[in-house]
Amino acid sequence: MYAKLLSGTTIGIEGHQIEVEVDISNGLPSLTVVGLPDSAVKEAKERVRAAIKNSGFTFPMQRITVNLAPADLKKEGTSFDLAIAIGILMASGQLEPDYFRDTLVMGELALDGSIRPVSGILVVAEMAYALKINKFILPTENIDEALLIGNLPLFPLIHLQDLKELPLREANGLSIEKFKRNKEMDHSDRSDFSHIKGHSTAKRAFEVAAAGWHHVLMAGTPGSGKTLFAQALPSILPPLSHFESLEVTKIYSVAGQLEQTNRLISKRPFRSPHHTISQGGLVGGGPIPKPGEISLAHRGVLFLDELPEFPRQLIDILRQPLEEGGVTLSRARLSVHYPSRFLLVLAMNP
Numbered sequence: 001m002y003a004k005l006l007s008g009t010t011i012g013i014e015g016h017q018i019e020v021e022v023d024i025s026n027g028l029p030s031l032t033v034v035g036l037p038d039s040a041v042k043e044a045k046e047r048v049r050a051a052i053k054n055s056g057f058t059f060p061m062q063r064i065t066v067n068l069a070p071a072d073l074k075k076e077g078t079s080f081d082l083a084i085a086i087g088i089l090m091a092s093g094q095l096e097p098d099y100f101r102d103t104l105v106m107g108e109l110a111l112d113g114s115i116r117p118v119s120g121i122l123v124v125a126e127m128a129y130a131l132k133i134n135k136f137i138l139p140t141e142n143i144d145e146a147l148l149i150g151n152l153p154l155f156p157l158i159h160l161q162d163l164k165e166l167p168l169r170e171a172n173g174l175s176i177e178k179f180k181r182n183k184e185m186d187h188s189d190r191s192d193f194s195h196i197k198g199h200s201t202a203k204r205a206f207e208v209a210a211a212g213w214h215h216v217l218m219a220g221t222p223g224s225g226k227t228l229f230a231q232a233l234p235s236i237l238p239p240l241s242h243f244e245s246l247e248v249t250k251i252y253s254v255a256g257q258l259e260q261t262n263r264l265i266s267k268r269p270f271r272s273p274h275h276t277i278s279q280g281g282l283v284g285g286g287p288i289p290k291p292g293e294i295s296l297a298h299r300g301v302l303f304l305d306e307l308p309e310f311p312r313q314l315i316d317i318l319r320q321p322l323e324e325g326g327v328t329l330s331r332a333r334l335s336v337h338y339p340s341r342f343l344l345v346l347a348m349n350p
Helices: 044-053 081-091 121-131 140-147 160-164 166-171 200-212 226-236 242-255 279-283 312-317 319-324
Strands: 002-011 014-025 030-034 063-069 103-105 135-139 154-157 216-219 301-304 326-330 335-339 343-348
Touching (some): 002 121, 014 121, 030 044, 044 081, 063 081, 081 103, 081 135, 081 160, 121 135, 121 242, 140 154, 154 160, 160 166, 200 216, 200 226, 216 226, 226 301, 226 343, 242 335, 279 312, 312 319, 319 326
Parallel strands (some): 002 103, 103 135, 135 154, 216 343, 301 343
Antiparallel strands (some): 002 014, 014 063, 326 335
């Protein structure tokens, strides 16, 4: 018995299609996941087994092999749980395979069968739109993020049991209108440039910096307002275009740092890492590299307070991203590029 459906993963800010193949054959009961899975993917078999059993389905007591193709691409995270579970139910005859043809599935499973949100949905949704898939099954909590890509056939699920009702819901006209709301994040708590009184020389310098995208180095006594100026700088920068907003939101989606509302980031980012930050935290890193602070500050402001406290190595690392507007992180099996075109603001005491 064999079944196949689609899932997705992210490399940089690009989505990649993953084929989830499930084969059930006679033999001692087992569940094996192959295709370069990391520890989180390997542990999916325990979550999947418990979720299927606690959702009213029957877990097959046979030899089950799950392949994540392409097999030479490292897979990480928990976003394949739901696809593996649906594949097992299809191969065991508990779900109709034809219904899930050209269906892309992402989601993490809890032991009781409920479906938890995952990161990178926006990037995979963009890929799914380009592939013109028939259905995109995803966690309900990620629906706002996926709605940023228009005209996608979205099927949000709360629990694994909802799979039984999915064909009926589609036949009756599945509506996602109730999920639609304001898709922009609110940053009203930020400092505004108009709140600053006096400091005419510093104001002039920051106005020139904002107009020409020039980097700024401030030197002043503690409490003179250096941090306030840096925090207020995004308020006088031009608003993000829709393309720029989508680009920044994709970076935060991949990093798993979108707010629970999963709304479009419409204001320019402001990042202020501590001087104890690691090299990986600043430029990005990991087996499958995730974005660092310089990429999270893309199209916005990166503020380094107490500049002399930062190690010289970290300061030198900033040279190439500042020149090229991006950073390329190379590993043994892949190379990932993240955009990092930011306005650098530095502060130090005399």
